[in-house]
Amino acid sequence: MKNQQIPYKTYLEFNEIPKQWYNLRADMKNKPAPLLNPGTHQPMKAEELAPVFCEELIKQELDNDTPYFDIPDEIYEFYQMFRPSPLVRAYFLEKKLGTPAKIYYKFEGNNTSGSHKLNSAVAQAYYAKKQGLKGVTTETGAGQWGTALSMACSFFGLDCKVYMVKVSYEQKPFRREVMRTYGASVVPSPSNETNIGRKINAEHPGTTGSLGCAISEAVEVATSTPGYRYVLGSVLNQVLLHQSIIGLETKAALDKLGEKADIIIGCAGGGSNLGGLIAPFMGEKLRGEADYRIIAVEPASCPSLTRGVYAYDFCDTGMVCPLAKMYTLGSDFIPAPNHAGGLRYHGMSSILSQLYDDGLMEAVSAKQTDVFEAAELFARVEGILPAPESSHAIKAAVDEALKCKETGEEKTIVFGLTGTGYFDMVAYEKFHDGKMDDYIPTDEELAAYREKLPKID
Amino acid sequence: MKNQQIPYKTYLEFNEIPKQWYNLRADMKNKPAPLLNPGTHQPMKAEELAPVFCEELIKQELDNDTPYFDIPDEIYEFYQMFRPSPLVRAYFLEKKLGTPAKIYYKFEGNNTSGSHKLNSAVAQAYYAKKQGLKGVTTETGAGQWGTALSMACSFFGLDCKVYMVKVSYEQKPFRREVMRTYGASVVPSPSNETNIGRKINAEHPGTTGSLGCAISEAVEVATSTPGYRYVLGSVLNQVLLHQSIIGLETKAALDKLGEKADIIIGCAGGGSNLGGLIAPFMGEKLRGEADYRIIAVEPASCPSLTRGVYAYDFCDTGMVCPLAKMYTLGSDFIPAPNHAGGLRYHGMSSILSQLYDDGLMEAVSAKQTDVFEAAELFARVEGILPAPESSHAIKAAVDEALKCKETGEEKTIVFGLTGTGYFDMVAYEKFHDGKMDDYIPTDEELAAYREKLPKID
Numbered sequence A, B: 001m002k003n004q005q006i007p008y009k010t011y012l013e014f015n016e017i018p019k020q021w022y023n024l025r026a027d028m029k030n031k032p033a034p035l036l037n038p039g040t041h042q043p044m045k046a047e048e049l050a051p052v053f054c055e056e057l058i059k060q061e062l063d064n065d066t067p068y069f070d071i072p073d074e075i076y077e078f079y080q081m082f083r084p085s086p087l088v089r090a091y092f093l094e095k096k097l098g099t100p101a102k103i104y105y106k107f108e109g110n111n112t113s114g115s116h117k118l119n120s121a122v123a124q125a126y127y128a129k130k131q132g133l134k135g136v137t138t139e140t141g142a143g144q145w146g147t148a149l150s151m152a153c154s155f156f157g158l159d160c161k162v163y164m165v166k167v168s169y170e171q172k173p174f175r176r177e178v179m180r181t182y183g184a185s186v187v188p189s190p191s192n193e194t195n196i197g198r199k200i201n202a203e204h205p206g207t208t209g210s211l212g213c214a215i216s217e218a219v220e221v222a223t224s225t226p227g228y229r230y231v232l233g234s235v236l237n238q239v240l241l242h243q244s245i246i247g248l249e250t251k252a253a254l255d256k257l258g259e260k261a262d263i264i265i266g267c268a269g270g271g272s273n274l275g276g277l278i279a280p281f282m283g284e285k286l287r288g289e290a291d292y293r294i295i296a297v298e299p300a301s302c303p304s305l306t307r308g309v310y311a312y313d314f315c316d317t318g319m320v321c322p323l324a325k326m327y328t329l330g331s332d333f334i335p336a337p338n339h340a341g342g343l344r345y346h347g348m349s350s351i352l353s354q355l356y357d358d359g360l361m362e363a364v365s366a367k368q369t370d371v372f373e374a375a376e377l378f379a380r381v382e383g384i385l386p387a388p389e390s391s392h393a394i395k396a397a398v399d400e401a402l403k404c405k406e407t408g409e410e411k412t413i414v415f416g417l418t419g420t421g422y423f424d425m426v427a428y429e430k431f432h433d434g435k436m437d438d439y440i441p442t443d444e445e446l447a448a449y450r451e452k453l454p455k456i457d
Helices: A055-062 A073-079 A091-097 A118-130 A144-156 A166-171 A173-181 A195-203 A211-224 A237-257 A272-286 A350-357 A368-382 A388-407 A425-432 A443-450 B055-062 B073-079 B091-097 B118-130 B144-156 B166-171 B173-181 B195-203 B211-224 B237-257 B272-286 B350-357 B368-382 B388-407 B425-432 B443-450
Strands: A020-022 A068-070 A087-089 A102-107 A135-140 A159-165 A185-189 A228-230 A263-267 A293-299 A309-314 A323-328 A362-366 A412-417 B020-022 B068-070 B087-089 B102-107 B135-140 B159-165 B185-189 B228-230 B263-267 B293-299 B309-314 B323-328 B362-366 B412-417
Touching: A020 A237, A020 A272, A055 A118, A055 A237, A073 A118, A087 A237, A091 A102, A091 A368, A091 A388, A102 A237, A102 A388, A118 A135, A118 A144, A118 A237, A135 A144, A135 A211, A144 A159, A144 A173, A144 B368, A159 A166, A159 A173, A159 A211, A166 A173, A166 A185, A173 A185, A173 B368, A173 B425, A185 A211, A195 A211, A211 A228, A237 A272, A237 A350, A237 A412, A263 A272, A263 A388, A272 A293, A272 A350, A272 A412, A293 A388, A323 A350, A362 A368, A362 A388, A368 A388, A368 A425, A368 B144, A368 B173, A388 A412, A425 B173, B020 B237, B020 B272, B055 B118, B055 B237, B073 B118, B073 B144, B087 B237, B091 B102, B091 B368, B091 B388, B102 B237, B102 B388, B118 B135, B118 B144, B118 B237, B135 B144, B135 B211, B144 B159, B144 B173, B159 B166, B159 B173, B159 B211, B166 B173, B166 B185, B173 B185, B185 B211, B195 B211, B211 B228, B237 B272, B237 B350, B237 B412, B263 B272, B263 B388, B272 B293, B272 B350, B272 B412, B293 B388, B323 B350, B362 B368, B362 B388, B368 B388, B368 B425, B388 B412
Parallel strands: A102 A412, A135 A159, A135 A228, A159 A185, A263 A293, A263 A412, A293 A362, B102 B412, B135 B159, B135 B228, B159 B185, B263 B293, B263 B412, B293 B362
Antiparallel strands: A020 A068, A087 A102, A309 A323, B020 B068, B087 B102, B309 B323
């Protein structure tokens, strides 16, 4: 063991951290559908997006052609705090499963935000500061994005206001305190501070909130407060661009080890981790240089890819944002209150939606209790207590590894371990106490949400 | 910045992780005083310790001469889960302070136990398993040790029963759930499950507990249950031996970078981190090969080195353990309930006590609110939310760096960042809300505790 060839953990050297982000869209034959103006149904122009987003980020959002973007020095410097992240060979998990498969995971949780979200948060905060803004608003579900943005804003000296989905706010009392340590203000959503929040509270008394609703609140405040813009931690093209650093590092580490992935697995909520993890691999696939099985794993309680439709929809409950074409459950969809953790967005990144529609990736869904079972198994052998979100990928990786056990195939499985579950102990407690259930929406429920989709020619 | 010489983070290569622990005692001219039998006041023999501790660990405990111990393969393999830990150059903190000093910290918090405690937990669990035991008992204060032991026991298939100081149990509700994820059972101490627990509860109704009391309970259960032994996460010689891996890695990384430390700083409760961090440096100092300033930082509310006496004392409240010669406040001492986090033990490792008494290291104390102020400053620039314990070292490192700013000296300061504060948000919240105070025991109070010290010739 002391003289093995492939180490448990592979860290790139400092100067091997990628210096450019990779824009997957440049290699897509079928480009993701453009954002539409909700009034005119015409593609959004940069100037229409300017009241909501930072200028530089709008350029990144709309650019389907430039393959690489330089990472600015200030962002690269911040990345040194928590990057490179390790690529871990899951020897202990392989042994436990008795599989001939080789399992690797890219662990993005070794930072105070507890997840990969910091990769995009620092970029978005940097561009906001560069534009001379005073502050930003955002929403957060499980809390990782809000924490990441708080850290980045604190570093660059920006105000940060976070609308946190009420159910998470209540399930994760300490997340708020972490954000506060970094100087952010945190409001449970729907709040009574905004027009849309008051409307939703009136129409759905006792609602536990949703990302779509929190987005509407954050956008309302950003667009009505001088010197503020709105930032978003997932779904958008710009976010996937920033998150490409996950995949680029993963690819570089595998190359160093002389390994080639067969299957790449990521959990999928809005798509920020999955889109980042698969970017360079999907790029090779699109360019015909290599082939990979790529698997998105989503919660059975919020199954946008596996049970949604590919259509233009509102990005938020309040319908104040541009329309996006995506696999969606409908912007009113809210997962059952027993759904723990993140991955609760009603839609999926336009980039990933297009790739999925083109048959370039697969999608599976996982039941919550199965996910926590995989999480506990993983924690006990690999030593890391995973976030519920990340555990969806663990569940699928375990399933694929067990298939290899049956067939005897020595496949190389790579999955994204997006974060840690230190702030998810209420959910773990429910699981331990046998109080966690698996509510899966019925076909009738999903159909009712679909009826409210906007009609776009 | 992209081409700088010294990276933000230095990881040793996989095969550079030390393969032996270093036993500092071998180089000490004045050996630490032996444990005494509480009845006879004679040095404890191995066979007297055998009902309490594992055999192999007793050998390590009593060996003052062997300089190096091989790390068994199984432990080395487990270390791959979370080692090497990074040595971080605190560029951001240096810039914030405007100091000419170079600041490095060895970050031991990147694992689910949240601290360095895992280094010894895995060793102790391994030797217990090797001896064929069924399980182990222990105490935990802030919860890191209990979590670390739970993880190690789960890995090796041992039962694990943790007596958790009641105030921590209440302040850190989610710690229990993490331990439970790893299959441990956790009992708030003093409990009503043991003779000593019932006695303490009767004599001190409403007590919030202490490490000394939790130790007594754990020892009582271990010695009265067949197939069980007691394990301890700090204070003991064996623990400092295991923790020497911190210092060995730190030294190896500094050597790689061509750096020499001037000042080495560690927080000190029972001494596990400090003793491990300084081991190879102190070894050089003892052998006359190099000189270093070595600074222990303890809480002003639990000041065993700075305000205690060097004397034989009980290790636990129930007086069931051997006597140890150490800087101590008296085994009845319990820090004020507002004291947050760990570093709440009444005494200090015999090794460190002897070194301190010999003038080979310094000690300072820090007030709680100053510690949290340093913690928040650190979190905002370095990105890591530190544990309250670790933040004592941050506070002292900042003070030394500011002295360098005044004098213009370019000293190299190395401190131990033992862990993360993700489970300490109740304490952070108090700090943010201005509800944290700084109770410092009076001379009269300390004198009263001292009067109860055992009389040893």
